[in-house]
Amino acid sequence: MDKRKGYILIIPAIIIMCIFTLYPLIDGIRVSFTDKSMLKTEYSYIGIDNYKQMFSDPIFWLSLQHSIKLTIIVVILQLIFGLIIAWTMKQEIPGMQIFKSIIMASWVIPVAATVTIFKFMAQSDVGFINIILKSIGLENLVKYWFGDPKTAFSFIVLLHLWRNVPFYGIAFFAAMQTIPASFYEAAEIDGANAFQNFWYITLPGIRNMIIVMVTIHVLWTFNNFDFIYLATGGGPINKTDVLPVYVYRQSWVNYAAGYGSSIGTIMLLILSVYLIVYLIMQERGEYQR
């Protein structure tokens, strides 16, 4: 009786996950071996032709390169700025409580709204950034920042930082609270400097939180679609093309569902490798301790 109750309770969740996640995933991989198009119903299996096509597709390689570059740069910068914000939150100064409660606002608002805000700010005529540049005499820098091949990628990085750095800060701050104050007191008696404190006490103390945050955000950044799709659509001249955007364009703009799915499958493969390496490293870390 009791046993059956447990199964009944989890069945709705399992059904939803199977229909709307597991099946689509498996079907997506299956479609990657076909020449399916969104324009017609019949299609046939073409083996690994899509994958062959992919290997000689320069835009695929470019997108892959951008995806990896973006993920590494974004996560490292988020980590650094997150630590700086967390350190700041630890200082007991008047007004810190208010700062902590409002700083995560950028994480809560929809990505589509974030992109709109920054598109508006980056306009060459009415954008806030360019108004400021003009007022301090840097008129020659004025431009639409998402439209310039030289700055578009950096601006995408900026969007990612804007959304997630406060979350890093709050998370690291929470983790730092669990480090006993006596550790720092003992270090002070030993004459440790600020850097040694950070390296030997703070960093190991928040190690788990760092691992969790990095793992979540590597997946999130690598899979993220809407920032780039809405801000630049992959342009200008493919300068910001990443894999999720390229998959979407192939499937829904070029209607090449089969080809799009094969790129999506490669994404899944890359993420699986990342996760397996992560799990192995974590296992080893456990043994060492």
Place this chain on the structure above:
Amino acid sequence: MLRLNTRQVRIRNMIIAYFIVFISLCFFILPMIWIFYCSFRTQESIFTGQVISALQGFTLNNYITIFSVTDFPRYFVNSIKISSLVTVISLIVSIFGAYGLSRYPIKGKKIIILGIFSTQMFPQVLMLIPLFLVVFSLNLMDSVLGIVLTQLILVLPFSMWMLKGYFDTIPIDLDNAAEIDGSNLIQQLIYVILPIAEPGVMVVAFYSFVVSWSDYLIVSVISQSQNTATLTLIISRLSSSLLIRWGQVCAVATLTIVPTLILFAFVQKRLIKGLTAGALKE
């Protein structure tokens, strides 16, 4: 290197901290204030390219126009409808699911939990075409229900993980006592378990609402008319049209982000605790 005494270090840290706070507020908060501010300015005022404009540059017309001339109210209602439904259904499904996983012996429990959680890493763009076909074959294209059911997969894994964590901390004796008193499962949940797990429930509700409210990818594929278009869809179309009425775009953006910020203000403390607790437990 000169060595500072404790007092000097404190003052130095304080100055650095205030400097970082100032820079952070400019970077993270100012953009939101800027669009809020510009939502009350006329097109002419915005196009002067000045930060401060004369008094006649301010207006309520942007809001009046989007409410009376455009279809904005409709999209707003669509967004509210979809996000509320996702919140309610995700709460019900994940409360039952998490309770089942937390309390009952289930074969392959570990695999189920791992499986549910690993869906978080799947590329959504890969699942989009099959999802589209599933929704199509269920005859749910361009329907609120189709969007709601699909968006559930974005929130269920986190919701179940979060709630299971909370339920695990509640002693099973409480359930047993309630059962001896003759209450059934639903009563147990409502009167015993949920009041204790309330912070977790609030976090899950907030998370579900905001993720659904923010979703662009799924809506962009399943919504095909004004009947189901949401604010995120509309706002992205507005800012890529040719002649942009920036005042109105700012007004729409403001009304898109304000609901999420209000909800965030309510759950802020619990949310931060809930989000960080999981990682710290290990």
